[in-house]
Amino acid sequence: MMASEAALQEARRALTRATAALTQNMIQHISTDGRVLAEGAEIALLERSIGNDLLHIERQMGRKCVGTTILSALAASIDEALLALEEAQAALSPPHAGGPRA
Numbered sequence: 001m002m003a004s005e006a007a008l009q010e011a012r013r014a015l016t017r018a019t020a021a022l023t024q025n026m027i028q029h030i031s032t033d034g035r036v037l038a039e040g041a042e043i044a045l046l047e048r049s050i051g052n053d054l055l056h057i058e059r060q061m062g063r064k065c066v067g068t069t070i071l072s073a074l075a076a077s078i079d080e081a082l083l084a085l086e087e088a089q090a091a092l093s094p095p096h097a098g099g100p101r102a
Contacts, residue, residue, distance in 0.1 A: 023048040051075030
């Protein structure tokens with residue numbers, strides 16, 4: 001059964017909201033001379049992941065952490081969820097001109 005266009009649009013919006021909840025809303029790559037090289041969605045999905053912040057916090061804790069911590073486990077889970085959201089978004093998107101989706 002084919003989902004209605006309205007249902008597909010709602011699903012896409014929900015996926016977008018979920019992705020936004022797991023990524024930085026303000027992120028920039030800045031050159032050494034201060035120019036903004038990229039920002040927001042121009043930056044790769046996993047670089048925008050809030051999991052990166054968790055890993056940064058873990059690194060700041062230094063040698064006090066041994067083995068897998070809750071921070072690194074959460075970071076990995078967040079990144080996996082982001083990849084699944086991206087796959088779902090691609091599956092719901094119409095195929096690009098020039099051929100079918102792979």
